[in-house]
Amino acid sequence: xxxxxxxxxxxxxxxxxxxxxxxxxxxxxxxxxxxxxxxxxxxxxxxxxxxxxxxxxxxxxxxxxxxxxxxxxxxxxxxxxxxxxxxxxxxxxxxxxxxxxxxxxxxxxxxxxxxxxxxxx
Numbered sequence: 001x002x003x004x005x006x007x008x009x010x011x012x013x014x015x016x017x018x019x020x021x022x023x024x025x026x027x028x029x030x031x032x033x034x035x036x037x038x039x040x041x042x043x044x045x046x047x048x049x050x051x052x053x054x055x056x057x058x059x060x061x062x063x064x065x066x067x068x069x070x071x072x073x074x075x076x077x078x079x080x081x082x083x084x085x086x087x088x089x090x091x092x093x094x095x096x097x098x099x100x101x102x103x104x105x106x107x108x109x110x111x112x113x114x115x116x117x118x119x120x121x
Contacts (some may be wrong), residue, residue, distance in 0.1 A: 006031050020045040035084040037096075047072040068118045074104035 010027040026039035053066040082096030 010108070015043075018041065019047060033086045035086075037084070038081040039079070041076075041078045042074045045074050068108055070106065070108045072104065072106050075101075076103070077101040 008027065008029050011025070013024045015022045020043070022041065022043035024039070024041040026037070028035055028037035030036075037064045039066050048069075049072075051066075051068045051070065053068075055064045055066070056062075057064070078098065078100045080096065080098040082094060087093070
């Protein structure tokens with residue numbers, strides 16, 4: 001059989017940034033020929049922005065201004081687990097499952113303004 005130390009292993013991580021943060025926890029419990037593993041993570045992000053676009057139309061001499069405020073608000077939640085079986089020294093059978101909830105909202109509030117003629121005939 002494979003030389004494997006039995007026991008529990010755990011890992012935890014966190015991350016923090018401007019308008020974002022996250023956490024991850026994963027681990028496994030190993031026996032001689034059996035290993036159970038799991039993981040979970042949560043990440044969150046928020047973003048605010050403003051966009052101002054000015055367009056010129058050459059065919060009808062029109063100028064237009066588009067102002068947009070956008071808000072991105074998102075969360076990602078993941079869970080997973082798995083089982084590994086080792087048999088006949090070198091053979092391994094693994095099975096795993098994973099769940100992911102990727103919840104994002106993206107709100108864009110746009111306003112259009114007609115700036116009149118930009119070109120004179």
